[in-house]
Amino acid sequence: MRQRNLSPEVIILFIIPFLVITAGCSSTRLIRELSNPSMVSHSDLTKKHLKVHMKDGSLYVLDSLITYSNADYAEGYGTYLNPYRDIVKYNIDKSGIIVDTSFHIMISEVALLEANRITGLKGKILALALVGVPTAILTIYCITNPKACFGSCPTFYSWDGSDTTLMAEGFSSSILKAFEKEDIDMLYWTKLSGNIFHLQMKNEALETHIVRQADLLVVPRPKTERVFATENGEFFETSDIQSPVSCNASEGDCLDAVKLMDHKERYCTTDPKNLASKEFIEMHFENVPGGKHGLIIGCKQTLLTTYLFYQSLANLGNSAGYFASRIESGDKSLIKKVDNVWNTLGGIEISIQNQDGKWEKIDEIQEMGPIASDVHLVKLPEFRLKNINIRLKLTKGLWRIDYLALGNIDQRIDPIVIEPSRIIPACGSGTGASSILDGNGDPLVTFPGDVYDIFYELPDNSIDYEIFLKSKGYYLEWIRESWLGEENLKKAAFYFMFPRLYMKKDAGKFKILEPSMEESFWSSKYVKKS
Amino acid sequence: MSKRVKAILVLLISLVLLPGCQETMIPTGYLPGPNKVYKGITGSWIILSVIGDTITGFKAELSGELIAVQSDSLYVLTEAGLQVLNKKNINSAVLYLFAPQGAVGPFISLMLFIPNIIGAISSPEFAGSFLGIGIPLLVTGITEGIIETGGNSKLKYPGRYLLEDFVKYARYPQGFPPALNREQFHIVNRDKI
Numbered sequence: 001m002r003q004r005n006l007s008p009e010v011i012i013l014f015i016i017p018f019l020v021i022t023a024g025c026s027s028t029r030l031i032r033e034l035s036n037p038s039m040v041s042h043s044d045l046t047k048k049h050l051k052v053h054m055k056d057g058s059l060y061v062l063d064s065l066i067t068y069s070n071a072d073y074a075e076g077y078g079t080y081l082n083p084y085r086d087i088v089k090y091n092i093d094k095s096g097i098i099v100d101t102s103f104h105i106m107i108s109e110v111a112l113l114e115a116n117r118i119t120g121l122k123g124k125i126l127a128l129a130l131v132g133v134p135t136a137i138l139t140i141y142c143i144t145n146p147k148a149c150f151g152s153c154p155t156f157y158s159w160d161g162s163d164t165t166l167m168a169e170g171f172s173s174s175i176l177k178a179f180e181k182e183d184i185d186m187l188y189w190t191k192l193s194g195n196i197f198h199l200q201m202k203n204e205a206l207e208t209h210i211v212r213q214a215d216l217l218v219v220p221r222p223k224t225e226r227v228f229a230t231e232n233g234e235f236f237e238t239s240d241i242q243s244p245v246s247c248n249a250s251e252g253d254c255l256d257a258v259k260l261m262d263h264k265e266r267y268c269t270t271d272p273k274n275l276a277s278k279e280f281i282e283m284h285f286e287n288v289p290g291g292k293h294g295l296i297i298g299c300k301q302t303l304l305t306t307y308l309f310y311q312s313l314a315n316l317g318n319s320a321g322y323f324a325s326r327i328e329s330g331d332k333s334l335i336k337k338v339d340n341v342w343n344t345l346g347g348i349e350i351s352i353q354n355q356d357g358k359w360e361k362i363d364e365i366q367e368m369g370p371i372a373s374d375v376h377l378v379k380l381p382e383f384r385l386k387n388i389n390i391r392l393k394l395t396k397g398l399w400r401i402d403y404l405a406l407g408n409i410d411q412r413i414d415p416i417v418i419e420p421s422r423i424i425p426a427c428g429s430g431t432g433a434s435s436i437l438d439g440n441g442d443p444l445v446t447f448p449g450d451v452y453d454i455f456y457e458l459p460d461n462s463i464d465y466e467i468f469l470k471s472k473g474y475y476l477e478w479i480r481e482s483w484l485g486e487e488n489l490k491k492a493a494f495y496f497m498f499p500r501l502y503m504k505k506d507a508g509k510f511k512i513l514e515p516s517m518e519e520s521f522w523s524s525k526y527v528k529k530s
Numbered sequence: 531m532s533k534r535v536k537a538i539l540v541l542l543i544s545l546v547l548l549p550g551c552q553e554t555m556i557p558t559g560y561l562p563g564p565n566k567v568y569k570g571i572t573g574s575w576i577i578l579s580v581i582g583d584t585i586t587g588f589k590a591e592l593s594g595e596l597i598a599v600q601s602d603s604l605y606v607l608t609e610a611g612l613q614v615l616n617k618k619n620i621n622s623a624v625l626y627l628f629a630p631q632g633a634v635g636p637f638i639s640l641m642l643f644i645p646n647i648i649g650a651i652s653s654p655e656f657a658g659s660f661l662g663i664g665i666p667l668l669v670t671g672i673t674e675g676i677i678e679t680g681g682n683s684k685l686k687y688p689g690r691y692l693l694e695d696f697v698k699y700a701r702y703p704q705g706f707p708p709a710l711n712r713e714q715f716h717i718v719n720r721d722k723i
């Protein structure tokens with residue numbers, strides 16, 4: 001029999017409202033207090049919303065009652081009714097305007113004063129507002145723009161010392177088999193415990209993931225150093241890691257956001273007139289020791305590429321499958337057109353200022369994906385300067401920069417490749433892990449909501465390792481029914497043939513969605529119901 | 531939309547609507563919203579089960595405005611006029627202080643849930659997700675409805691309350707004033723203030 005577990009998301013879904021309710025809400029209760037007239041006589045008081053029951057059965061329903069210390073009467077504004085509750089007189093109208101002189105109420109004729117209070121009503125309204133308003137906003141946003149919701153790529157989770165958290169996303173740019181490629185991601189925050197390493201792979205989107213390989217690349221980690229990988233898959237021990245002394249972008253100082261790999265990211269919004277518009281980030285390093293150096297960049301993309309990808313599928317509509325099959329059949333012109341779109345946005349260009357003050361381009365980071373930050377090492381040319389200026393050129397609003405640092409590159413290391421030793425599908429996931437993800441056999445095909453626990457045996461549990469994930473595969477995005485309504489082949493042709501112009505034309509539409517895209521995206525992961 | 535999703539939807543909506551199906555025969559003005567209680571000019575509405583014949587034990591149901599609670603009797607203004615009932619003959623009574631709020635939370639949550647239903651219908655592939663997003667809202671609304679049963683919108687005798695507890699919700703909490711003409715009593719339109 002299958003064990004049925006409630007996912008943490010589902011539990012939280014139910015716990016939050018209960019916490020909100022218990023914290024701020026009880027049942028609605030009427031508290032009626034009756035008091036003797038002596039309570040108000042011979043004192044200077046103004047009381048609101050009182051009822052004065054007279055001994056003869058008549059009643060004053062007052063908006064305010066004023067009493068005086070040396071008087072045997074009180075004054076009031078409101079309505080006076082006889083014992084049969086016919087209105088005798090009022091001196092304040094329904095809109096609260098005084099229309100007559102105050103009532104002169106003899107305290108000796110008063111039987112009781114009545115005050116009413118309602119409790120529990122505000123807490124209930126607050127609880128509903130706290131839960132209801134964000135739900136309604138998120139839902140309406142997702143209805144009007146489903147492309148911003150319910151999306152992601154293959155995601156990998158592992159233990160960070162306190163929880164199992166998102167560490168990497170696999171092959172985000174491999175949107176068809178023709179674009180299949182290897183992807184190496186550093187599991188920067190992962191913590192080891194024992195010689196069995198556990199990785200959880202999830203499909204949290206409406207996508208079919210075809211995973212051919214999910215190997216670990218491990219390198220022994222020196223105590224005071226870390227190991228980083230370059231774009232072309234070389235691994236280097238890196239020491240004397242130092243943050244820049246200054247970092248400036250269009251908004252001014254951004255050093256605080258980039259000096260640590262801590263999820264605090266430097267980010268700016270897109271240009272309202274051109275989604276491909278560029279910007280610069282300049283950083284300055286001082287007292288750099290001699291030797292070989294590398295720039296360490298921790299970054300991920302924003303949802304701009306996700307939006308453009310989904311929008312292109314929506315524009316293609318029913319023809320998306322046809323064009324996908326042409327690409328899969330080797331139509332190089334189409335492949336080139338897709339590449340052109342991504343090239344228009346570009347990666348992160350790294351330049352260094354030489355002795356003549358000129359900027360020299362060193363390298364470019366191209367890795368796509370908006371989910372998990374990856375850490376890259378960019379080898380810098382050898383230089384003799386003690387102070388170094390480095391500049392990044394990137395598309396505005398396309399990148400979230402988490403970490404920038406300079407390190408001394410020591411020796412190159414060949415990582416140990418570790419294949420999965422066990423793959424266990426979570427309850428209700430897939431059809432069983434027939435594949436062992438060794439890159440040679442059948443790939444592992446996952447569907448929305450599938451979760452797989454992958455276990456690896458590390459060579460020696462006495463050594464601390466730097467862990468990298470090498471994944472290979474591709475994914476197929478599911479065309480949503482709601483997207484078909486946006487089918488516009490002319491727009492699709494414009495997108496693929498003139499991407500630079502399209503980035504200008506579509507900028508206004510994206511700017512409307514941009515502020516709430518991240519929140520909607522992260523709130524809408526696809527989770528299979530248990 | 532799948533049959534399963536439809537079934538969940540019907541169940542959720544039923545749960546939300548059920549608390550709102552309580553009907554009473556109380557004149558509109560006698561069941562004010564909680565925010566209007568402080569402006570009320572009458573006693574609360576009471577529904578009583580009274581032993582009409584001590585020999586046969588025949589019971590009659592009576593409803594009206596609670597006028598006063600005396601040491602041995604209750605004054606109730608019914609459609610037929612002012613009635614004085616001996617406390618000993620009162621079998622049971624329910625006093626309605628304000629409009630029950632049990633349906634309010636579920637109703638508001640259902641209204642706020644409408645976008646989720648629209649989302650589920652317009653994007654069937656995300657039906658589960660759209661409905662799932664709204665679950666905390668419905669749970670909040672329904673739970674509020676359940677919690678509301680612990681409120682004091684109505685007081686029941688016998689049980690948690692004695693008839694003496696009804697005193698302060700009568701038209702004359704000070705007791706029935708002397709020298710009033712019983713013929714002049716009439717059901718009041720409480721909305722007139």
